[in-house]
Amino acid sequence: MMNKTVTEGAKRPEYSVQPVVRALAVLRYIAAGNRCRKISGAAKATGVNRTTLIRILATLEAERIIEALPDEGGYRLGTGLISLAAEALNDRGIVPSARPVLSKLVEKLKLSAHLGVREGHEIVYLARETPVSHLASTVREGTRLPAHATTIGRILLAELKRQELQALYADYPLEAYTAKTRTTLDALMDQLADDRARGVSWSMANFEPEIGSAAAPVYDHRGEAVAAINVTGYASIFTEGTEQAALIERTLKDAAQEISEALGYRGWAADQM
Incomplete structure (x- = not known):
């Protein structure tokens, strides 16, 4: 007792x-x-x-x-703090598994690539790889951003049940970062339903002016979405319906699958049955 x-x-x-x-x-x-x-x-x-x-x-x-x-x-x-943070990040098996995949994403798409996890109402960036470009991402490992307004956050929120989303945002205001940000729970849920059905979340300057982004979930051996990866660049590159957008979506999904398989996820075969 x-x-x-x-x-x-x-x-x-x-x-x-x-x-x-x-x-x-x-x-x-x-x-x-x-x-x-x-x-x-x-x-x-x-x-x-x-x-x-x-x-x-x-x-x-x-x-x-x-x-x-x-x-x-x-x-x-x-x-001293940087060393502690590096040890913490590397101790999470997902980071060393993701880094080489992020590097390949950057090489193929010439866009910045990131790995992030959700902590409550925020996402935390665990890793990033950037191209040699003046538009290379300035987001640092450890940066926190609002989940409801970012592609990594949206694709991870899309994995939650409706009741979990209602409990998470019951007394939490949805701040607007651009005119495209969903600021009501119903509107956010509609957006998340679209993200979930597509398997990626998509943004054309939804969070930052002139910046586009897309994210896909990463699953562990239990089939749980433990993280997500995204790529970012000029918003014009993310114009939907173009060959470039199709390439980004296909390559991003393949990269997320590769990391998931490295973590022991085998659900892809079941999804295809």
Whole structure:
């Protein structure tokens, strides 16, 4: 009985360690491109009082989680955190399985390619490969973007049951990023139904002006969509009904299948029966 009580209690928010929560808030603030050059402004933005913020910054710097910028002033993420992130990403079997496939996608389509997973209302990029081009993706590994407005997010949301989607977005506003963003749950569900039926999600400047994208799901040995890959480039390249669009869709699906098979998925044969 005692063990059950402790286990259940450990899930409650009040068991979180506040100094750790504050340190993570500071890390996310810096990761978003803020340099903490003005302590008072950073304290207000993170909700951490000035004295505590100074101590957190000093500790994180000592542990090489952040590093000072002597010329510009302020801080950026340090090599200690980058090493930890790399170990975490590589420990997820999907990343080493996906990287060579993403490279082949880039070589064949001359578009940027990414691997991402969904965490709640957001997607997190785990890997990227880019062509030698001035339009190469600037999205970094670890970047978070809204699931409902992005192709990787949409194709993964399309795997959820209607009840799961309703619960996920019951009290969560669907922010508009362009005029094409679905901002009601009913409209989003209609879009996801189309994505699911097609097997890919498609975007012509749905999230960013002049940028097109398409994504396909990646399945594991249990048949669950654990990630998705996408390609991005000029929106005009993604004009539907063209030979280029057909090539993108076919190549993307083949790449997603290759990664899925590397993860032990064998559902393709069943789908073809």
